[in-house]
Amino acid sequence: MKKYLEIYEKIKNDIINGVYGFNEKLPSKRTIAEDMKVSVVTVETAYDILQSEGYIFSIERSGYFVSYNTDFTYKTNTKSEERTEVFSISKNNEYFPFSTLASATRKILNSFGEALLEKSANTGTEYLKKAIKNYLIRNRGISVEEEQIIIGSGSEYLYGIITELLGHDKIYAIESPSYEQIEKVYVAKNVKIEKLPITSSGISSENLNKSVAQILHVTPYRSYPTLATATVSKKKEYLSWAIKRDGFVIEDDYESEFSLTTKTTDTIFGSDKNAPVIFVNTFTKSICPALRVGYMLIPKFLTGTFYQKLGFYSCTLPTLEQYLIAHILNDGSFERHVNKIRRLRRKQLTTT
Structure with a gap:
């Protein structure tokens, strides 16, 4: 398994198992990189996947925080709960060759x-x-x-x-x-x-x-x-x-x-x-x-x-x-x- 996927799986499992709780700050990319003996870019890739799937979110100059929550009764006023806009997708040539x-x-x-x-x-x-x-x-x-x-x-x-x-x-x-x-x-x-x-x-x-x-x-x-x-x-x-x-x-x-x-x-x-x-x-x-x-x-x-x-x-x-x-x-x-x-x-x- 590639290193960024190993990091992704480890942090994801830690989040699911409650090692990191809702809204809790995660270790910095540099800290993870030093602990896992990988590059910061590798950790960033893992964090990007976690963020895209909704396990974590980032705040500029503050770091990454846990957004995963199994309590479905909680209320939030974050942007994630705002009504979305409607987009039109332009035609592009993505057909199979x-x-x-x-x-x-x-x-x-x-x-x-x-x-x-x-x-x-x-x-x-x-x-x-x-x-x-x-x-x-x-x-x-x-x-x-x-x-x-x-x-x-x-x-x-x-x-x-x-x-x-x-x-x-x-x-x-x-x-x-x-x-x-x-x-x-x-x-x-x-x-x-x-x-x-x-x-x-x-x-x-x-x-x-x-x-x-x-x-x-x-x-x-x-x-x-x-x-x-x-x-x-x-x-x-x-x-x-x-x-x-x-x-x-x-x-x-x-x-x-x-x-x-x-x-x-x-x-x-x-x-x-x-x-x-x-x-x-x-x-x-x-x-x-x-x-x-x-x-x-x-x-x-x-x-x-x-x-x-x-x-x-x-x-x-x-x-x-x-x-x-x-x-x-x-x-x-x-x-x-x-x-x-x-x-x-x-x-x-x-x-x-």
């Missing part, structure tokens, strides 16, 4: 031939499920069985499947403002929705406690259009909220692979294998909009219900597209592309 896609398509056609004309299994091909499973272990720290992976044609399709799974009689809370398609799908499915105002660090504790919903749909990383990112404390609060109500969190993981830190963002789903969380992601942003391919992860305890209730639905994706995505996940070209875009975004951030 066409030449690599073309080459991968030719290889798939040559390797599998007429087998690609066969109908996919209802929840997706085993080939793609296995590729996603291995990718999640390598890059997201998420371990699931293939039966927990459901393949579909984009997020909107999966939102609809989720309402069939969890029920139309539930109230679904969504961030306000949020990606407009979320609300449109729920309205089209005739489910009641509750809009919870979002702050720069997620939905406020006050609004969560007042909610009468049973299902909470959130985008923890750069929620569109506010670009708000939930802190690690807020993610734990979302999960606690769902458990207390015997409800569910729908974790919309759109774009988190492009996190600007040197480590991918931790997920609510990955925090507890028994958590009542449904994880949704799509390749629309990370590859290109033309490939309407998404997947969701359901908790192990929900698989029996899913396959009994909805297992009859046919997969909405051609086998060829599934094999193509599996191929670029398996050969490393997808991860190289994601890492390239993350480097470009970090560079753009430092030059603006």
Whole structure:
């Protein structure tokens, strides 16, 4: 493990285990560097990751302090609880390289031939499920069985499947403002929705406690259009909220692979294998909009219900597209592309 990740893990665990309490000052970068026999830059990288995930915050000329808090009843008047602005994201060329896609398509056609004309299994091909499973272990720290992976044609399709799974009689809370398609799908499915105002660090504790919903749909990383990112404390609060109500969190993981830190963002789903969380992601942003391919992860305890209730639905994706995505996940070209875009975004951030 790289040194900055060792430091990150050590300090994170110390914070979670109460070695450093809420609002307590952390050792300086120089102190940590001397103790761990590393450079100050290495410690700074670890602190940057901790800060981006909401474990700590910094005050100029004063140092770093703990922001992680498991007491969800506390009040705060910091900027993290202020209402966020709405941003528009300019179009930029972050599509997956066409030449690599073309080459991968030719290889798939040559390797599998007429087998690609066969109908996919209802929840997706085993080939793609296995590729996603291995990718999640390598890059997201998420371990699931293939039966927990459901393949579909984009997020909107999966939102609809989720309402069939969890029920139309539930109230679904969504961030306000949020990606407009979320609300449109729920309205089209005739489910009641509750809009919870979002702050720069997620939905406020006050609004969560007042909610009468049973299902909470959130985008923890750069929620569109506010670009708000939930802190690690807020993610734990979302999960606690769902458990207390015997409800569910729908974790919309759109774009988190492009996190600007040197480590991918931790997920609510990955925090507890028994958590009542449904994880949704799509390749629309990370590859290109033309490939309407998404997947969701359901908790192990929900698989029996899913396959009994909805297992009859046919997969909405051609086998060829599934094999193509599996191929670029398996050969490393997808991860190289994601890492390239993350480097470009970090560079753009430092030059603006």
